[in-house]
Amino acid sequence: ELYTALVDLKEVLYTEGVLIKTLETYIHAETTKLKLLQRYVDLYKSQHQLASEDVDTYVANPINAYLLIKRLTADWRQVESLLHMNLVQETVANISAYKEYLKFPTDEDLNGAAVALTRLQDTYKLDTSSLARGELNGVKYSSELSATDCFELGRQSYNNGDFYHTQLWMTEADSRLGREKNETIDKSEILEYLAFSTFKLGDVPLALDLTNKLLEIYPNHPRAVNNKNYYESALAKTQGAHKKGDDNAYDVPIVSDMPVYSDSLDPPERTLYEQLCRGEVKTPVEITSKLKCYYYNKNRDPFLLLAPFKVEEAYKDPDIFIFHDVMYDEEIETIKNMARPRFKRATVQNYKTGELETAQYRISKSAWLKEIEHKHVANVCKRVVDMTGLTVETAEELQVVNYGIGGHYEPHFDFARRDEVNAFKSLGTGNRIATVLFYMSDVAQGGATVFPHLKLALWPKKGTAAFWYNLHSSGDGHILTRHAACPVLAGSKWVSNKWIHEMGQEFRRPCDLQPPPPELTI
Ligand SMILES: O=C(O)CCC(=O)C(=O)O
Numbered sequence: 001e002l003y004t005a006l007v008d009l010k011e012v013l014y015t016e017g018v019l020i021k022t023l024e025t026y027i028h029a030e031t032t033k034l035k036l037l038q039r040y041v042d043l044y045k046s047q048h049q050l051a052s053e054d055v056d057t058y059v060a061n062p063i064n065a066y067l068l069i070k071r072l073t074a075d076w077r078q079v080e081s082l083l084h085m086n087l088v089q090e091t092v093a094n095i096s097a098y099k100e101y102l103k104f105p106t107d108e109d110l111n112g113a114a115v116a117l118t119r120l121q122d123t124y125k126l127d128t129s130s131l132a133r134g135e136l137n138g139v140k141y142s143s144e145l146s147a148t149d150c151f152e153l154g155r156q157s158y159n160n161g162d163f164y165h166t167q168l169w170m171t172e173a174d175s176r177l178g179r180e181k182n183e184t185i186d187k188s189e190i191l192e193y194l195a196f197s198t199f200k201l202g203d204v205p206l207a208l209d210l211t212n213k214l215l216e217i218y219p220n221h222p223r224a225v226n227n228k229n230y231y232e233s234a235l236a237k238t239q240g241a242h243k244k245g246d247d248n249a250y251d252v253p254i255v256s257d258m259p260v261y262s263d264s265l266d267p268p269e270r271t272l273y274e275q276l277c278r279g280e281v282k283t284p285v286e287i288t289s290k291l292k293c294y295y296y297n298k299n300r301d302p303f304l305l306l307a308p309f310k311v312e313e314a315y316k317d318p319d320i321f322i323f324h325d326v327m328y329d330e331e332i333e334t335i336k337n338m339a340r341p342r343f344k345r346a347t348v349q350n351y352k353t354g355e356l357e358t359a360q361y362r363i364s365k366s367a368w369l370k371e372i373e374h375k376h377v378a379n380v381c382k383r384v385v386d387m388t389g390l391t392v393e394t395a396e397e398l399q400v401v402n403y404g405i406g407g408h409y410e411p412h413f414d415f416a417r418r419d420e421v422n423a424f425k426s427l428g429t430g431n432r433i434a435t436v437l438f439y440m441s442d443v444a445q446g447g448a449t450v451f452p453h454l455k456l457a458l459w460p461k462k463g464t465a466a467f468w469y470n471l472h473s474s475g476d477g478h479i480l481t482r483h484a485a486c487p488v489l490a491g492s493k494w495v496s497n498k499w500i501h502e503m504g505q506e507f508r509r510p511c512d513l514q515p516p517p518p519e520l521t522i
């Protein structure tokens, strides 16, 4: 599960470096061996040539006789030992040994990275050709993808049953192949996947066309021959149906042309979420016109009188605040270094069973840090008290999160809903009353925290923190605090969460006598 965070990719890059060195060493040894053999051959040839010119004279000479025999005994043993030298075995053994202590990505990682790319493609509406050119939203970052790279992306999508992206990437592979001097993949392979995904998406005439193209290359391709027959009969049926006026045209499974990631988001929420991620939706002016920025010192802490918090209101009702410069670079470095070796793939609580499990809708790595472990962690927690006026006695430990390629967290609530099994029960401190979300990095592109119901996007800025109450003062969950972490498009995103619980806040945030409107609770 390397694709879940960028930190691990650095280790993979190191592995690649070791493999390059190993291969170079092997090639060097093999070249030296071949050069030596070449030298023997040259020597043998020149002597042999000489002998062949006048065989009788040559063998009659005792020195020549001696040399000839020596060449095929002592010298030949050297040649044989060179031939026996098994450099391949040695190299392969070395590489196997590396598997013990170097990080190698798995096929699951490859699939994860491919899914992440296609997710970015959808969320940020990236067109396939630009992506293949190494461009992300018009910014050229990486090297280009070859036809075979595009083909592999298509194949991964195909294996996931995602025919929409199979078609996109196989089409791109085909057009790239047409421009390649040294072709990196066989056209017939592309055509086979392209035809089948096209068929699955319901375009039988095009699938037949593509299959015919494949048959031009390999007239006896067994699967293509079968498919051609199948498509032709499907089309014949269709034409019959048309004549009969049957509108249900094709006798083929027509799958939806857009992939379905998770069933938890209703389509309008997904649309808003993605629009916010792309920065296409702005918070309504009725809200933004009421927002203020100010200096703040709730606890009248003498230190804070000198350096009060810089607060920016991001939303009103529910109130969402941005605190500027509340985590220092030194603290961020400490926290990152402590988290790195403990990172685990982030889990989510199964809503029905209460079990923790990994899920496609939350892809990141996270670790928990205790206050007692380092003064920097303790200072950050103390700051949370000053910022919020709440106690952190009952809060969870600091959760550090790193998002890698396409890492994201789809819309969710931080609090536990009434019908959730076991949520936070073992903690015995009540529900998550408030969230403080520290941004520990800037993000080159993507990675906003968005609140779809509020049409609000918070863009990560290193050292700032967002703060909001998840619960109404009645203790009911606030439906409008639903939020998400958009996929990271470029760069690496680091955040940490301090989740503050209900218990102990009785006098700090008194309960309201007025219950909230039912439509705002969940
Ligand atoms: O990373 C973000 O922007 C939000 C993270 C979040 O919502 C969470 O971890 O609960």
Ligand SMILES: [Fe+2]
Residues within 6 Å of the ligand: 412, 413, 414, 483
């Ligand atoms: Fe959250």
